[in-house]
Amino acid sequence: MLTRDEEAEVADLTAxxxxxxxxxxxxxxxxxxxxxxxxxxxxxxxxxxxxxLDLMCEHLEIxxxxxxxxxxxxxxxxxxxxxxxxxMWPCWVWARDxxxxxxFVSYSSSLSTDHSLSRxxxxxxxxxxxxxxxxxHPRFCLTDDQNLKVSYENTYRxxxxxxxxxxxxxxxxxxxxxxxxxxxxxxxxxxxxxxxANNFFDQTLSTRLNDKHTGAFVIVMQRLHTDDLTGxxxxxxxxxxxxxxxxxxxxxxxxxxxxxxVHREMGTLLWPEREDWAQLEVLRRRLSEYxxxxxxxxxxxxxxxxxxxxxxxxxxxxxxxxxxxxxxLELPHYLTDHLQSWDTTYWASxxxxxxxxxxxxxxxxxxxxxxxVRGRMDLPATKAAIRALSAKWPQASAxxxxxxxxxxxxxxxxxxxxxxxxxxxxxxxxxxxxxxxLSFLEAGNVVIPHPREAPWVPDFLFxxxxxxxxxxxxxVDAMSQALERMRFSTAAVVPVVGKAYHFAxxxxxxxGA
Numbered sequence: 001m002l003t004r005d006e007e008a009e010v011a012d013l014t015a016x017x018x019x020x021x022x023x024x025x026x027x028x029x030x031x032x033x034x035x036x037x038x039x040x041x042x043x044x045x046x047x048x049x050x051x052x053l054d055l056m057c058e059h060l061e062i063x064x065x066x067x068x069x070x071x072x073x074x075x076x077x078x079x080x081x082x083x084x085x086x087x088m089w090p091c092w093v094w095a096r097d098x099x100x101x102x103x104f105v106s107y108s109s110s111l112s113t114d115h116s117l118s119r120x121x122x123x124x125x126x127x128x129x130x131x132x133x134x135x136x137h138p139r140f141c142l143t144d145d146q147n148l149k150v151s152y153e154n155t156y157r158x159x160x161x162x163x164x165x166x167x168x169x170x171x172x173x174x175x176x177x178x179x180x181x182x183x184x185x186x187x188x189x190x191x192x193x194x195x196x197a198n199n200f201f202d203q204t205l206s207t208r209l210n211d212k213h214t215g216a217f218v219i220v221m222q223r224l225h226t227d228d229l230t231g232x233x234x235x236x237x238x239x240x241x242x243x244x245x246x247x248x249x250x251x252x253x254x255x256x257x258x259x260x261x262v263h264r265e266m267g268t269l270l271w272p273e274r275e276d277w278a279q280l281e282v283l284r285r286r287l288s289e290y291x292x293x294x295x296x297x298x299x300x301x302x303x304x305x306x307x308x309x310x311x312x313x314x315x316x317x318x319x320x321x322x323x324x325x326x327x328x329l330e331l332p333h334y335l336t337d338h339l340q341s342w343d344t345t346y347w348a349s350x351x352x353x354x355x356x357x358x359x360x361x362x363x364x365x366x367x368x369x370x371x372x373v374r375g376r377m378d379l380p381a382t383k384a385a386i387r388a389l390s391a392k393w394p395q396a397s398a399x400x401x402x403x404x405x406x407x408x409x410x411x412x413x414x415x416x417x418x419x420x421x422x423x424x425x426x427x428x429x430x431x432x433x434x435x436x437x438l439s440f441l442e443a444g445n446v447v448i449p450h451p452r453e454a455p456w457v458p459d460f461l462f463x464x465x466x467x468x469x470x471x472x473x474x475x476v477d478a479m480s481q482a483l484e485r486m487r488f489s490t491a492a493v494v495p496v497v498g499k500a501y502h503f504a505x506x507x508x509x510x511x512g513a
Contacts, residue, residue: 023134026095030057033092034084040125041087041118048273051254051262052244053080058257059242060089063176064096066214070239072230073220074298076246077185079271085220086180087118090160091128093176095135098156103174103208105163107184107197109150112162115180116150119160165200173210179219179229185295188224189431189468198232222295225469231300246270246280246296290469300469307434308464312441315450316368329447335361335368338395341482343474344382344406355382355406356474359393360482367440367486369448372456374475379406383414390418400424400481424481431468434476437483446483 025032031054038047052075062068075081090102106112122128123142132140139155146153150162161172165182179201187193209215219229233239244254248264255261269275275283284292290306293299300306316331338361345353359371371393373385390399401407403423411423427433440446451457463475 023131026092026131027135030061030084030089030092033095034088037088037091037122037125037127040122040127041083048271050271050273052270053084054260055242055244055254055256055262056081056084057089059240060085060218062257063216063218064089064093066216068240069212069216070233071216071218071242072233072239073218073242073244074223074230075220075242075244076270076296076298077222079244079246079274081220082115082180083118085218086115086178087122090176090178091119091122094123094140094154094158095128095131095137098132098137098140098154098158100176101159101161101174101210103161103163103172103177103205105165105167105177105179105200105205106181107165107187109164109167111181112164112167113150116160116162120152123154165197173208175210175215177205177208177215177217179205179217179221181221182219182229183221183224185222185224188228188294194225194227197229198227201229201232223298223300224294226300226466227469227471231471243298244270245298246275249297249299294469300466306465306469307431307438307467308441310461310465312444312446313461314366314444314447316447317450317453327444328450329366331368332363335363335370335395337362337486338370338393339398339400339482339485340386340389340393340396341478341485342386342399342401342407342410343477343481344402344404344410345377345474346405347376347378354472354474355385356478357385357389358475358478358482359389359396360486361395362486365443365445366447367445367483369446369479372454372460372475372478374456374459377406379409382406383410386410386414386418396420398422398485400485402426402477402481430473430477430480433480433484434467437480437487440483446479 022032022036026036027033034053034057035047035049056073056075059068059071059073063071073081073085086104090104093100093102104112104115106115120142129141132138137156141155143153143155146159151160153159159174161174182201183194183197205217209217219233221228221230223230225231230241234241246269248266248268248270250266252264253261254264269277269280280296283296287295293306314327314329316329318331320328320330338359341358341360343354343356345355353376354374355377356372356374358369361368361370371389373389375381375385377385386399390396397420399418399420400422401410401424403411403425407423411421415421448460449457460475463470463472464479467473467476
């Protein structure tokens, strides 16, 4: 029988052992660290643990071991991505190696500051201070001379620096560079904002690693555009991509680095304890199908399409075949109002925009897209394409050409050669020009070639249903220009027969389709 004093001594010893076990687990695994430190920064929010948090933790452990140098995580907003990646993980790395240096970048200085303050709350907590003694860093503390809201160092010369896009980064280096929501969701459709964020990463952050053999970049965000920072770096290659949709769209096995497998059945929610179906439906209505698909599903085009739905289109074929649905129409023998619509560009480089020429005509309420050429063309190639399409489609008396890029020079040099060249002044944003003719699409009055008639149709549909989150919008612009003109035009009925009909779904010889 133990005396009361002996029982108290045993209890104290047990508590001490349990504390040692907890600290050991927190030092070994990031997930245990997060669970123990959670209350420090979220004292009024209970931690609802879910498998996706384990998945992020495992991948970040690999980065810390220098076995991964470029990690991109896409996950819905408010699913603990910043707490895990930007707040907890750096503190955990310091618990193992306090000499490591971090740089954090967000789209705004206020967001970066909030994250910085949360990290410091953990670092200055009693739990962390005692832990540092257990973890072999008894001299650890933040230095007085480098202890600001957004920048601080410790006694082992480790540092954490927070900044925003366009902020101070020149001259400073880091072992780990973390980009957390580097693009403001409200500015995702702005070409200028995306370019600024991507250029800041390419021209500034990409050169700031202290040691490229051991350092790493980590990007965490919800998808906002095909050319957001995630899309930008994935196109370059070399990145580990962790993509976690809020709702499983198919049966999926999620493989963890440890070998663990989580099976997701189609239609199951990622974190039902946090957001159930009713809450997600409210968000879906608020964000629209387009916004929800990107931010919550990490898929930039909803399955049914973005602004333009795939279901809006009807298809034409030369001959109806068995199995064709009601949306497939046989190409009429007589069409009216034939015209060409051109969206030109300046250069023919591998990264330039495309030059697109389309041929349209009308039959009653329907607008038929009959032909298209598309390729990266300089001025000589653009002029050659216009000649070829004009010879192929003599019915198209009007040839609409934007007065931008090479279009102005085409108009100046070819109006004495090709009849019917009409310069079009571009007014308003691309989205606004599309919205002005969206009624044609919504009413099912736009008819395009069936894919078996023209090999370029799948790419055409992808661009239109992706817009405005697609890297290129030349086909959208050419279509908007043609449909706007055809709202009011009238012309003689012209039969689609003979040579022109024979070539109706082919690209001009030698030009990219």
